[in-house]
Structures are given as structure tokens and as C-alpha cells.
Amino acid sequence: MYGVIMAGGGGTRFWPLSRANTPKQFLNITGEDTMINDTIKRIKSIVPTDKIIIVTNKIQKKMLSKVIQEDIPEANVLAEPVGRNTAACIGYAAMVIKKRCGDAVMGVFPSDHYIKDADEFQRVLNAAYSIAENTEKLVTIGINPTFPSTGYGYIKYDRERSIPAEGKIAYEVVDFVEKPNLARAKEYLKSGNYLWNSGMFVWKASVILENFERFLPKLYRGLLELEPFIDTPKEKTVVEEIYPALQSISIDYGVMERSDEVVVIPGDFGWSDVGSWDSLGEVFPLDENGNITRGDFIAIDTRNSIIYSNSRLVAAVGLENMIVVETNDALLVCPKEKAQDVKKVVEQLKEMGRNELL
DSSP, rough: EEOOOOHHHHHHGGTTTSSSSGGGGGSSSSSSOOOOHHHHHHHHHTSGGGGGGEETTTTHHHHHHHOOOOOEEEEEEEEEEEEEEHHHHHHHHHHHHHHSSSSOOOEEEEOOOEEEEEEHHHHHHHHHHHHHHSSSOOOEEEEEEESOOSSSOEEEEEEEEEEEEEEEEEEEEEEOEEEEEEEHHHHHHHHHHHHEEEEEEEEEEHHHHHHHHHHHHHHHHHHHHHHHGGGGGTEEEEEEEEHHGSSSHHHHHIIIITOOOOOEEEOOOOOOOOGGGGGGGGGOOOTTTTTTTEESSEEEOOOOOOOSSSSSEEEEEEBBBEEEOSSOOOEEEEEEGGGGGHHHHHHHHHHHTTTTOO
């Protein structure tokens, strides 16, 4: 069994704390270890560290080696020269697994998610590995929704069509649904037939590559060109040549929404994708005024706000539903309802050529 950790994202919604060289997954945002180290710890009881593959980008590879505490072989760190979304990332890792051992069950995990109950997560993961090992199914892990979120995609499933495994039950997926508006999210929650899409998957390497060949033939052909050079001195050069021409598409759009062999296991283990500053309320307890505070701060008559001080005292007076993040070279002030728009600051800084802040 292998584990593939996707660690190439930029974490732009967590600017100014997150930067290109130190994205969200390399930071201690959730109050424990760095997010990627937490991810490795959660899966290593099921997948040995020599079978954990990390896919990152060449800009972040050097920092990755400094951050990771576990003994991950250098050959297991795959560096993409350019980002080509999740399908290419997963396909590259699947080709590496195929080249090294012919076939294996592989789990796919984002590097920057928060999971409160690691034991329950591991029980769900064991069930997912069992189903993938004994069937040709594409297994995804869904999250039982706890509120009508408009920030997550949803998975609709059929309660009447199920597969039992390791004390858990997987259900046939009916549809993948994009982030809904509030009214629709409330309908999904009430129906009981929808789960949040966690972006975690388990399948045989051979099965996902067969699905690539069927649904993403152009991308599959590019990966086939790469396969002979995997684990040879020429791999890096060939990856640099081939990767920019690969199709850029997510695994959801490219495969999961098209295949009729997808099943989902519901999970209830305190999950959050920690996608933006306002999602910290799903991770940290609130104080008596509904605030989340980190670092050196004074809060007077301030409610339902997030105050993150990295190096200096932050004094907040009379704030409500606000985000204030201080670093040694930048200050973010933003209403919580606009937290998703922080990435626009990064986009504007790029246009301005302010690379020292990126």
C-alpha cells in the first residue's frame, strides 16, 4: 500500500502568512505540527514511510526537505516543474508506483487538511484500502456535513447500493456537486444523501491509470512518455520537457465525475480543509467573545473576529466579524465574509511585480 500526498499548492488564501516558498502546508496553522507533518503522521500507521510519495513543485522542494520530520526517501519526493492540477499530479505518482512494483493500492491525500480524530480517520482509511484492494472501484472519502457549507463541494450517494468493509460501509456515488448557494446547501443537509467532498481518494494504481486512458487519453499518453525514465538519471530532464504540455485538469472533473465505478465512505472525524482564514473557527475554540486569537494582542470590545499576530502587538478596538493578520512585512485587514477574496491580493501583487511580498 502506498500513500500519495499532494503538496504543491500555494495557499494563497492564507496570505500574508503563506508565501510561495512557505505555503500553508509548511506552516503550523492548526496549532500542532506543520500541516504536512500532521498528514504524514496520520497515514504512517497504515502506510510505511518508505511507501509515502510526496508530490510538490520544484520551488518548494528545498523547503520541503527542511520541514519534514519523518524519514521519507528522497526518491519519493516528486517535483513538478509547473503546476498542472490534481490529475497530472496523481497520474505521475501512479506511474511511479506502477514502474516500481507493477501495481499497488494508493491513497491520495491533500497535505493541508485538519483532522481532529486521527483514530477514526484511520479506521475509515483501512476500509477504503480494503475495498480498493478487492474491487476495481475508485473510492473517495466523504465527510458527514455538520452545517450547510457553501465553501465545500458535495457528493450525492445512493443509500440503497452499498459495499461493507472493515466495519464501514461504502455507497455508490450518484453525482459530484459544485459549491452550492446557502439555500441549496440547506437542502443537501436536510436530505441526508450528501457528503462534503474531502478530496481524499483510494484506488489501485492500475485502476486509476485505466481511467486516465479512458477519460483523459491525452494526459495518459504524456504520462506514458515519462514512464520509461522514472527512477533513472534522465527523469528530471524528461519531466521538465513533458510536464508543461500535460493537460491541466482536476481529478474530479477529469475522472471522478465521469466514471460509474466510484464509491464513497462517509467519515466523521472532525475534518476541515482549512481553506481560508475564516475556517479557523472549525479548528480552534472561540474565546468568550467569539474571537480566535494568536500571538501578542489586545482585544477591546471586539467580537467574532480572528486576530493573528506573528511579530508585533496587535491592538483591536471595536471590531466585529473581522480578520487581522500581522507579519513582519505585511498587514491584512479583511471582513470575515470576504476571506475567500484574499487570493485576489496575491493576484494583484503579482501584477504589480511585488515579488518581495510573495
